[in-house]
Amino acid sequence: MIGDVLTSSILFEAIKSQYPQYELHYLINSHTYPVVQHNPYIDKFIFYTPEIEQSKVALLKFAHTLRKEKYNVLIDVYSKLSSNLITLFSGAGTKISKYKPYTSLLYHHAIKYDKSSNPKQGLAIINRLQLLMPLNISTEINYSPKIYLTQTEKEQTKAFLESHQINIDKPLIMISILGSGLLKTYPFEYMAKVLDFIVENKKQVQILFNYIPRQIDEAKTIYNLCEHSTQKAIHFDVYGKNLREFLTITSFCNMLIGNEGGAVNMAKALKIPTFAIFSPWIDKATWNLFENKSNMGVHLKDFKPELYTEPEKKYKKNASKYYQELTPELFYQDLKTFLSNN
Numbered sequence: 001m002i003g004d005v006l007t008s009s010i011l012f013e014a015i016k017s018q019y020p021q022y023e024l025h026y027l028i029n030s031h032t033y034p035v036v037q038h039n040p041y042i043d044k045f046i047f048y049t050p051e052i053e054q055s056k057v058a059l060l061k062f063a064h065t066l067r068k069e070k071y072n073v074l075i076d077v078y079s080k081l082s083s084n085l086i087t088l089f090s091g092a093g094t095k096i097s098k099y100k101p102y103t104s105l106l107y108h109h110a111i112k113y114d115k116s117s118n119p120k121q122g123l124a125i126i127n128r129l130q131l132l133m134p135l136n137i138s139t140e141i142n143y144s145p146k147i148y149l150t151q152t153e154k155e156q157t158k159a160f161l162e163s164h165q166i167n168i169d170k171p172l173i174m175i176s177i178l179g180s181g182l183l184k185t186y187p188f189e190y191m192a193k194v195l196d197f198i199v200e201n202k203k204q205v206q207i208l209f210n211y212i213p214r215q216i217d218e219a220k221t222i223y224n225l226c227e228h229s230t231q232k233a234i235h236f237d238v239y240g241k242n243l244r245e246f247l248t249i250t251s252f253c254n255m256l257i258g259n260e261g262g263a264v265n266m267a268k269a270l271k272i273p274t275f276a277i278f279s280p281w282i283d284k285a286t287w288n289l290f291e292n293k294s295n296m297g298v299h300l301k302d303f304k305p306e307l308y309t310e311p312e313k314k315y316k317k318n319a320s321k322y323y324q325e326l327t328p329e330l331f332y333q334d335l336k337t338f339l340s341n342n
Helices: 003-006 010-018 030-037 056-067 081-090 124-131 151-163 190-203 215-224 228-233 244-252 262-269 312-325 332-341
Strands: 025-029 043-049 073-076 094-098 109-111 172-176 206-209 255-259 274-277 295-298
Touching: 003 010, 003 030, 003 124, 003 262, 010 124, 010 206, 030 043, 030 262, 030 312, 056 081, 081 094, 151 244, 151 295, 172 190, 172 262, 190 206, 190 215, 190 228, 190 255, 206 215, 206 228, 228 274, 244 262, 255 332, 262 274, 274 332, 295 332
Parallel strands: 025 043, 073 094, 094 109, 172 206, 172 255, 255 274, 274 295
Antiparallel strands: none
16 A cells, blocks of 8 residues: 555665665555655665466566565565565565564564554554664664655646646645545545535635546535535645646645545655544554644544444444544544644
8 A cells, every 4th residue: 555655665764874885675566656756765666566466376476586686685564475475485584574473484583563652653653663673773763754756746736736726825735535445435424524614714725635537426526515615615626647746736735634544644754734534443553643733633532432342443344334423523623723733
């Protein structure tokens, strides 16, 4: 996933800071490349394509190809079946991964991830940095994901926004209007209320939606649920046609508000303030990175902890039911504070 790839990119800066002579390669899903493109700490990208993902034969051939690189060290952030196979055939002298009882024998170092919350960084950051401990690399520095945009991209996007009558000197808010799936998407009628609240409390605001062409019907449904005054503030047809365009457009925004996920993580990497609405089954302690007045997140568990008797992931199948409990009124004051601070 995009957020995972972006967050794991901190390992490269940490390694290069201590060992600038090391050559570092990053194996990622091909569609996630735009979020790490131009990263100066990564020497080579290797792409895990849909064709490899869908064929065991292709995966084995791919793993054998990687063996030719003669890696000294392999760091497997997730320890999934596909990465287990790649590790097995890699021939790397040192293999490091997160601890899983049924795969730990494949690795020289299996690191048990922390579970205690740290709002200053988030467990997603802390646990990735722990993977560097076997290499004696310091994890004390507060590394954060970064996205690298070119000057040409910025100039082209500025012209694009201005051509659509968007004044970049006035408040501009990107809305993460849809999650990666329905189980990570705040109910449409609730999101419309959130948009109405933003327009009511942020004068002269201009609003953009983050969606891709195949999601236009869902985005339009939310738009139609909004008050007429809110609709007037939304520039519905202004959106990024691809991931790099979204990133550059977001870099001109004052903040991003909406569904927690890749868009929120990308905005944070661009140093754009974020207000994230977490799905009821996502662990906030892991993914609410760098929590402060510029990065806020709300979760059903914050308001109704009595509903949770098991870890959040156990509630995935009932996400829709639990989403209904997270009414906008519960976090309006938090959102108002965020709008005032940013």
